[in-house]
Each structure stands twice: as C-alpha cells, then as structure tokens.
Amino acid sequence: MRVRAGFHGVDRVLTQQAASRIPKRAGRVLSAVEEAAESSKLWWGAAAVMAAAGGRRGRAAAVAGVSAVAVAQLVSNGLCKQLADRPRPPKEWIPHDEVYDRPDSSSFPSGHTAAAVAFTAAVTPAWPAAGAVCALPAAMVALERVQSGAHYPSDVAAGAVIGAASAWLVRRAPYPLLRRTT
Template sequence: MKSVDDPHEAERRLTRLMASCRHPLVRRARPVVGEAAEHTKVWWAIALALAAAGGSRGRRAATAGLAAMGAAELLSNGVIKPLLRRRRPPEELIPHDGPDDRPDSSSFPSGHTAAAAAFTTAVARIWPGAGALCAVPAVLIAAERVHSGAHYPSDVAAGAVVGAAGACLTRRLPGARLA
C-alpha cells in the first residue's frame, strides 16, 4: 500500500474525490462545459461578443485574449506535451459512467485549461470586469477536465501556469495594450 505522503498517491486520491461528485447539476453541466471547451469554442464566442459589443476596448480585449490563447496552445500542445509524456488518469479513478472521449495525447499540461487561463488573463488585463466574467467558464473548464477523467489536478494547475505565460508573452502586441 502506498503512503498518503506519496505525492502521486495524494493526487490519485484527489482525482478520485473530484471525479466522484454526483450532484445533479454537475452531471448536467459537465457535458455542456466539455463541449463548449472543445476547439476553444467558448473563447471564440466570447471574443466575438467582446468585439461586437465592447467598442474599441472590447476589440482590444478580444484580440489580446485570442493572441494569448494561441500562444498558450502552442506552448502547451506544441512544446510541452511532446516533451513531457504523461498518461491520462486510469479509468478506475473515475467512478462515474466512465471517462468521455479521452484524447491519446499527453495529459500534462491541460491544453483546455491553458487556453482558458490565457484568454481570461489577457482579457482581464485590458478589461477587468470582462476578465472576471471570463473567469467563471475558465474555472468550470478546469474542474471539468479533472471530473471527466481527462486530467489530474496537477495537469490543470500546470495548464493555468502555461496560460498565464501565454498571456505574458503576448502582452506587448500592438492591439493588446491598455490605451
């Protein structure tokens, strides 16, 4: 038996705990959140809304968010995942109807979380109120990635760090600065 002091065992337990939530709201929301996160649909929709309704500030926020998201996805999926291969959480840790369509790619870091954190961070830098609203789906996406069995909590935490890095890398883009 592994010790609870073993960080890998602690993370496995946390994954099992997070995935075991059976609240009816979680069961109904998880597929919706997962679908919205696929192919960054939610962030493209929010960028469109910001650009359409937010005037020049909204257009700058949308541009910054999309640029940061692109940088974070490049870092996460193009650089880190190929270098640091990690298996997805095993199905026995996921006590609900089984993990949904888990990708074959490396689990570390969470690319969905990286995109969410990058977009949210970049938008918040330009329009703090809009960034606060973006934080809601970002947190839901991060939680969904663990609950669905696609990632360990540390994958999600690393994705958030990669997302923040993506936002920092794009900070100096011409349309992304506060004016």
Template sequence: MRGGDHRLTRRMAAWDSAWTRRLLPPVEEAAEHTKLWWAAAVITAAGGGWRGRRAAAAGVAGMAVAELSNGVAKQLVERRRPPQEWIPHDDVEDRPDSSSFPSGHTAAGVAFTVAVAPSWPWAGAACAVPTVLVALERVHSGAHYPSDVAVGAAIGVAAAGLVRVAPRILIRPVG
C-alpha cells in the same frame, strides 16, 4: 505529491451531484477546440466597442500562445490519463489519446481570461467563471490530474503575460 494528485483526482471524479451532471458536460462540449473562447472573443469584440475589440484581440493572442506552448509541453512530457477505473461515470469514454500533461483546455481558458482582464476587467471577470468550470471538468471527467490542470493554468498565465509585454519589447526604440 503524486499520492495527493491521485487522491484528489479520485475524489473530484466521484462528484455526483445534480449540478455536476447538468453543468460540467455542456462546459466540456463548449470548451472543445476552444469554441467557448472564440465565442467569448466575438461577443466581447461586438459588444464592447474599442475596449472589447482590444480585449478580444489580446484574449485570442493569449490563447494562441498558450496552445502553441502547451503543444510543445505535451511533446516533451508523456503522461498517461488517469486510470479508467478511477472514474465512476460515463465521461471516461470520451478522453483524448494524447498526453495528459498539461491541460490544454485549461491553458487556453486561463490565457484568454488573463489576457482579456487588463483591457476590460468586467469581461475578464465574466470569463473567469467558465475558465474555473473547464478546469474542474477536466479532472472530473478523468481527462487530467489536478497537477496537469495547475500546469496548464501556469502556461495560460505565462502566455497572457507574454502577450501583454511583447508589444512593449518589440516597439521599444533601440539605443
């Protein structure tokens, strides 16, 4: 598995098309510090009435659970970022110093998107596009291996699921 992870990282980092040079750097900038998802929450809440407010609240809650879970996972698993010599472009200089495993950007994006979707499917579908772009960008920039992104996505799905079922569990009558 490690060999495939390494080969896929090198292949994705070597993408040199016009769309990757134009699209992925702004996506990365927007995703820093979850700015993209906070903006999506504001737009969803402001433009979607009660459904939008409910979707935005679920998305923010999912993102918060994912961020907490991802932070714990990063403390438990120390993994170096992909080697700089594998990354043939300048984005490699901007990589974080923290553990590569798992991808927090991906966890937050997937959690937000998956948590929004049950309340407002169209908003969830709209959020899926930048979520996928963020995941691709994390490997292209050399910040993560594909397996880091996959585990980040799994954390995001689990966080969104927890946000969805937690109210039912907490409000359930005893007895």
C-alpha cells in the same frame, strides 16, 4: 523518489474525489461548458462578442485574449504534450462513463485549462468586467478536466500556469504588435 510518490498520491486522491463527489447534474453542466470550450470555440465566441459590442476596449480585450490562447495552445499542445508522455488517470479511479470519452494524447498539461486561463487573464486588464465573466467558465473547464478523468489536478495546475504565462507574454508584447488594433 519519495516526494514523487507523495505527489502522485495527492494527484490520485484529488482525482478520485473530484470524479466521485460532484453531483451528476453539476457534472452535466461542467461537461456542456467543456464541450463549448473544445477547440477554443467558447473563447473565440467570447472574443467576437467583445469585439462587436465592446468598442475599443472590447476589441483590445478580444485581440489580447485570442492571442494569449494561441500562445497557450502552442506551448501546451504543440510543445509540452509532445515532450511529456504522461498517461491519463486510470479508468478505475473514475466512477462514471465520462472516462471513456477522453483523448489518447498525453495527459500533461491540460490544454483546455491553458486556453481558458490564457484568455481570461489576457482579457482582464483590458476589460475587467469581461474578465470577471470569463473567470467562471474558465474555472468550470479546469474542474471538469479532473472530474471527467481526462487529467490529474497537476495537469490542470500546469495548464493554468502556462495560460497565465501566455497572457503575461501577450500583454507585454511590443506596442505595434498588439496595441495598434485598439
């Protein structure tokens, strides 16, 4: 019980710091990136560009990235959010109006972060340069989820683990399932 109280305290402190210390301008940029990532639009767009402009390597990266997003979304939103009924961080912790524009679903885990990390981690082995480019918006999405008051840092960390595991699973899919399209 004591460990849980300490863990919750760390979540509280980190959430309050992220929500209050990020300058407004940076917060607006983070919000714009998060909005682009809503419903995985950013990752689908990146996959389309990779497939169209990247040749064989781009198509392989796109297929891996989109496949990993699908797995991550299924695990995070389809399974984990249904099992974990964790409330969002208290509105009193967030000193800006973004806190009023957040979903009513379970806070745990961050599905946005799961998708962002899944896409980036799955793309990187196929096309390291594209993976490096995707890493910045993926990190911005994760930070925005805490800064906006939509998630605790532990929700984002869990989403990142789900995303990394999803990418790992997709990259190890049997040869005919994933690699035939390349």
